[in-house]
Amino acid sequence: xxxxxxxxxxxxxxxxxxxxxxxxxxxxxxxxxxxxxxxxxxxxxxxxxxxxxxxxxxxxxxxxxxxxxxxxxxxxxxxxxxxxxxxxxxxxxxxxxxxxxxxxxxxxxxxxxxxxxxxxxxxxxxxxxxxxxxxxxxxxxxxxxxxxxxxxxxxxxxxxxxxxxxxxxxxxxxxxxxxxxxxxxxxxxxxxxxxxxxxxxxxxxxxxxxxxxxxxxxxxxxxxxxxxxxxxxxxxxxxxxxxxxxxxxxxxxxxxxxxxxxxxxxxxxxxxxxxxxxxxxxxxxxxxxxxxxxxxxxxxxxxxxxxxxxxxxxxxxxxxxxxxxxxxxxxxxxxxxxxxxxxxxxxxxxxxxxxxxxxxxxxxxxxxxxxxxxxxxxxxxxxxxxxxxxxxxxxxxxxxxxxxxxxxxxxxxxxxxxxxxxxxxxxxxxxxxxxxxxxxxxxxxxxxxxxxxxxxxxxxxxxxxxxxxxxxxxxxxxxxxxxxxxxxxxxxxxxxxxxxxxxxxxxxxxxxxxxxxxxxxxxxxxxxxxxxxxxxxxxxxxxxxxxxxxxxxxxxxxxxxxxxxxxxxxxxxxxxxxxxxxxxxxxxxxx
Amino acid sequence: xxxxxxxxxxxxxxxxxxxxxxxxxxxxxxxxxxxxxxxxxxxxxxxxxxxxxxxxxxxxxxxxxxxxxxxxxxxxxxxxxxxxxxxxxxxxxxxxxxxxxxxxxxxxxxxxxxxxxxxxxxxxxxxxxxxxxxxxxxxxxxxxxxxxxxxxxxxxxxxxxxxxxxxxxxxxxxxxxxxxxxxxxxxxxxxxxxxxxxxxxxxxxxxxxxxxxxxxxxxxxxxxxxxxxxxxxxxxxxxxxxxxxxxxxxxxxxxxxxxxxxxxxxxxxxxxxxxxxxxxxxxxxxxxxxxxxxxxxxxxxxxxxxxxxxxxxxxxxxxxxxxxxxxxxxxxxxxxxxxxxxxxxxxxxxxxxxxxxxxxxxxxxxxxxxxxxxxxxxxxxxxxxx
Numbered sequence: 001x002x003x004x005x006x007x008x009x010x011x012x013x014x015x016x017x018x019x020x021x022x023x024x025x026x027x028x029x030x031x032x033x034x035x036x037x038x039x040x041x042x043x044x045x046x047x048x049x050x051x052x053x054x055x056x057x058x059x060x061x062x063x064x065x066x067x068x069x070x071x072x073x074x075x076x077x078x079x080x081x082x083x084x085x086x087x088x089x090x091x092x093x094x095x096x097x098x099x100x101x102x103x104x105x106x107x108x109x110x111x112x113x114x115x116x117x118x119x120x121x122x123x124x125x126x127x128x129x130x131x132x133x134x135x136x137x138x139x140x141x142x143x144x145x146x147x148x149x150x151x152x153x154x155x156x157x158x159x160x161x162x163x164x165x166x167x168x169x170x171x172x173x174x175x176x177x178x179x180x181x182x183x184x185x186x187x188x189x190x191x192x193x194x195x196x197x198x199x200x201x202x203x204x205x206x207x208x209x210x211x212x213x214x215x216x217x218x219x220x221x222x223x224x225x226x227x228x229x230x231x232x233x234x235x236x237x238x239x240x241x242x243x244x245x246x247x248x249x250x251x252x253x254x255x256x257x258x259x260x261x262x263x264x265x266x267x268x269x270x271x272x273x274x275x276x277x278x279x280x281x282x283x284x285x286x287x288x289x290x291x292x293x294x295x296x297x298x299x300x301x302x303x304x305x306x307x308x309x310x311x312x313x314x315x316x317x318x319x320x321x322x323x324x325x326x327x328x329x330x331x332x333x334x335x336x337x338x339x340x341x342x343x344x345x346x347x348x349x350x351x352x353x354x355x356x357x358x359x360x361x362x363x364x365x366x367x368x369x370x371x372x373x374x375x376x377x378x379x380x381x382x383x384x385x386x387x388x389x390x391x392x393x394x395x396x397x398x399x400x401x402x403x404x405x406x407x408x409x410x411x412x413x414x415x416x417x418x419x420x421x422x423x424x425x426x427x428x429x430x431x432x433x434x435x436x437x438x439x440x441x442x443x444x445x446x447x448x449x450x451x452x453x454x455x456x457x458x459x460x461x462x463x464x465x466x467x468x469x470x471x472x473x474x475x476x477x478x479x480x481x482x483x484x485x486x487x488x489x490x491x492x493x494x495x496x497x498x499x500x501x502x503x504x505x506x507x508x509x510x511x512x513x514x515x516x517x518x519x520x521x522x523x524x525x526x527x528x529x530x531x532x533x534x535x536x537x538x539x540x541x542x543x544x545x546x547x548x549x550x551x552x553x554x555x556x557x558x559x560x561x562x563x564x565x566x567x568x569x570x571x572x573x574x575x576x577x578x579x580x581x582x583x584x585x586x587x588x589x590x591x
Numbered sequence: 592x593x594x595x596x597x598x599x600x601x602x603x604x605x606x607x608x609x610x611x612x613x614x615x616x617x618x619x620x621x622x623x624x625x626x627x628x629x630x631x632x633x634x635x636x637x638x639x640x641x642x643x644x645x646x647x648x649x650x651x652x653x654x655x656x657x658x659x660x661x662x663x664x665x666x667x668x669x670x671x672x673x674x675x676x677x678x679x680x681x682x683x684x685x686x687x688x689x690x691x692x693x694x695x696x697x698x699x700x701x702x703x704x705x706x707x708x709x710x711x712x713x714x715x716x717x718x719x720x721x722x723x724x725x726x727x728x729x730x731x732x733x734x735x736x737x738x739x740x741x742x743x744x745x746x747x748x749x750x751x752x753x754x755x756x757x758x759x760x761x762x763x764x765x766x767x768x769x770x771x772x773x774x775x776x777x778x779x780x781x782x783x784x785x786x787x788x789x790x791x792x793x794x795x796x797x798x799x800x801x802x803x804x805x806x807x808x809x810x811x812x813x814x815x816x817x818x819x820x821x822x823x824x825x826x827x828x829x830x831x832x833x834x835x836x837x838x839x840x841x842x843x844x845x846x847x848x849x850x851x852x853x854x855x856x857x858x859x860x861x862x863x864x865x866x867x868x869x870x871x872x873x874x875x876x877x878x879x880x881x882x883x884x885x886x887x888x889x890x891x892x893x894x895x896x897x898x899x900x901x902x903x904x905x906x907x908x909x910x911x912x913x914x915x916x917x918x919x920x921x922x923x924x925x926x927x928x929x930x931x932x933x934x935x936x937x938x939x940x941x942x943x944x945x946x947x948x949x950x951x952x953x954x955x956x957x958x959x960x961x962x963x964x965x966x967x968x969x970x971x972x973x974x975x976x977x
Contacts, residue, residue, distance in 0.1 A: 020797050020799045021797060022793045
């Protein structure tokens with residue numbers, strides 16, 4: 001036995017590790033038994049999707065762009081919106097108003113990304129026409145956004161579709177009402193050609209009720225009524241009857257948009273604060289007139305798209321707020337201008353906006369050569385049979401566009417208030433679903449009720465992809481049809497990034513030019529803008545849950561998603577708290 | 592490549608050259624520029640590392656510990672109150688035998704609130720098990736940063752490199768920045784002797800019973816003992832590449848001296864000029880610079896100080912209720928020197944909270960040390976106005 005040194009540890013034969021590391025694997029300790037709540041991946045709905053009247057999976061195509069899958073992004077977009085090159089230009093983009101990113105810095109410029117994808121689609125050859133799988137045929141009255149949308153979705157569902165258009169060319173208000181500088185005709189033509197190429201029988205210069213009697217539509221199995229609103233509201237200016245210098249703005253727009261260049265004189269007054277008023281003012285400006293917009297409320301109450309108002313101002317349109325035309329100024333029988341009543345804002349009316357009330361005795365004169373009235377449009381529904389009920393000048397329909405007299409359906413401006421291109425497109429889509437369901441039921445197919453709530457993005461418009469149950473290019477984890485609010489997200493992981501604004505034509509040489517004023521974003525900018533999307537409510541594989549899990553209970557699946565090993569998940573909730581998008585939920589279920 | 596830079600950026604450049612993989616830090620004056628420069632380097636891609644922002648120094652060190660367990664090369668920097676807040680985690684890093692490297696910019700502890708230099712922050716962490724290296728120049732700061740990783744990773748102990756607030760941290764000097772390929776030859780990628788393996792998970796920092804705890808501490812102490820030799824080898828290798836070495840202690844003009852000053856940090860530079868002047872006047876005065884505080888270079892101190900008549904230790908710190916810490920440690924090291932060779936030791940406390948230590952002050956100390964037969968007390972306070 002050797003001499004032992006009592007001043008040194010006697011560790012011969014013992015294998016003490018250099019650090020305090022457990023001798024056994026921690027896998028023997030299934031800490032999952034501690035939990036009383038557990039996480040679950042649940043994809044929710046981004047507020048842009050819920051806020052889109054068309055029912056576009058905006059968040060979805062942003063996700064695909066982020067992954068560099070541009071073509072698939074464009075496909076997903078056009079699945080829900082048949083004319084993105086149009087809406088990318090003229091939509092009032094309520095999606096951006098609901099964008100959660102606005103709470104972080106600025107909303108994603110969704111319209112610019114949509115426009116870029118829309119132009120990309122137009123540049124590619126059209127897809128093959130969908131197969132005709134149904135024997136039934138549908139008549140569509142009107143080739144505006146509502147009619148074409150309904151026709152497009154019906155052809156995709158396999159129906160034969162005939163579109164009746166009163167005007168010489170298809171497009172409805174897109175062609176007649178919206179000026180070229182906002183929507184170039186080449187873009188509109190190509191967009192319509194693509195929809196038509198799906199096998200639609202388009203009959204232009206054919207007005208239902210005169211060229212084709214309503215009764216002739218009996219040969220179709222269903223009818224979709226979407227003729228639009230083309231009758232300018234009466235200006236109610238005293239003494240205006242027979243004064244040719246006072247005319248409906250929409251009529252003027254139709255002339256200009258048809259290529260005419262009417263002489264308005266030097267001074268033009270536009271009455272109204274909506275998009276038609278802005279279109280009239282900016283078109284009149286381009287014909288060389290000095291233009292003043294007369295609006296009876298304040299800028300805050302204007303229904304026009306704010307960007308349109310900004311551009312009108314930049315181009316030199318003058319605005320006179322809190323002013324209403326009440327009379328005509330004549331000099332020896334010649335029209336010289338209008339008498340205006342100064343207004344002030346009173347109590348809110350049924351629209352929630354403060355009602356303008358006259359300030360007694362405060363009357364002034366505005367000189368003008370022409371007055372364009374743009375205070376709203378009415379629908380001409382005289383061609384409809386009595387069984388199709390109308391209320392306040394609008395067709396009565398249910399949630400899927402079905403009128404009181406099946407198989408007549410309706411949508412677009414004859415149904416909606418307020419009206420927009422996006423609402424018309426969305427209404428066309430809903431009606432296509434309604435017609436499909438109606439015809440299947442009629443054919444004796446075993447169809448259950450349309451699960452309307454499940455088809456909607458959150459509380460928003462319906463998804464065609466959900467209705468047809470086609471494959472979603474984005475793998476969804478246990479989707480829940482609820483819209484994610486900003487307070488359900490964790491902003492700590494986001495960085496502020498300035499929004500890309502559209503490039504605009506220089507305002508200096510706008511007069512007399514009807515070329516497009518907004519050039520949108522470059523491809524690179526649009527992709528960067530898509531990368532600003534927070535993918536609210538949807539797992540975009542950012543991996544933060546995996547990084548933050550203190551038990552390393554989260555791992556990646558082969559398909560890119562994540563799975564949680566519940567044997568080790570202690571239910572601490574860090575993954576749910578750290579998830580930037582609110583795509584992880586803590587639940588008691590299954591415990 | 593020579594660059595003029597402040598001491599803080601000499602640290603940053605040393606970290607860049609060391610190809611650190613994870614940095615976690617919380618800002619604090621006078622350290623902030625170190626991690627500011629590093630975050631820039633990470634942001635512009637010149638340093639491909641993870642920069643983990645945290646809400647406190649305690650978390651910064653915790654993040655470094657986790658990253659180090661995962662096998663990465665890890666760095667943080669702090670100062671004064673920040674270092675104090677890390678205290679618990681300093682034990683975890685050392686006890687966990689993790690080669691984390693930290694730069695501590697010496698700053699006086701509050702209250703009274705003070706941002707200037709003083710060694711009490713780092714010396715208060717004496718017994719946490721960290722190697723401590725005190726630097727004198729920005730060049731030494733750069734070199735020591737790189738050497739620290741090599742030393743730490745060889746002995747599996749964390750290293751704290753220390754530099755004076757403002758006198759080094761914010762003062763520009765020319766620094767020869769060693770080229771990347773030379774540093775790469777000196778400091779290859781870290782090969783962790785043990786690390787977390789997610790396919791075979793184990794608990795780190797697990798319970799250790801009385802039957803093994805002492806053995807673990809023994810191993811830690813053995814590593815500290817080993818660190819003295821390893822530091823010498825590290826310096827040999829660095830000198831072969833750069834021609835520069837500093838030593839755990841540096842003897843400056845100590846030959847035949849009857850009085851030696853013992854200094855650390857930037858006071859050393861001032862003391863060098865005083866020694867030069869005194870030597871020029873024919874006086875046998877020398878200087879011993881202590882760079883390594885832990886492990887304490889006991890043998891070197893004994894061999895250099897044994898046989899000298901008088902020793903004056905300059906402490907920019909105070910252990911309240913005892914004395915200057917370098918003086919007390921030196922006194923303890925000299926106990927085993929035979930009585931006839933044991934010098935009379937004068938322990939001076941000075942320069943606290945960043946007060947300037949001028950050549951005049953050091954001349955006064957030399958005069959006082961020569962004039963007295965014995966120090967009146969164990970702690971002699973210099974320049975105190977009461």
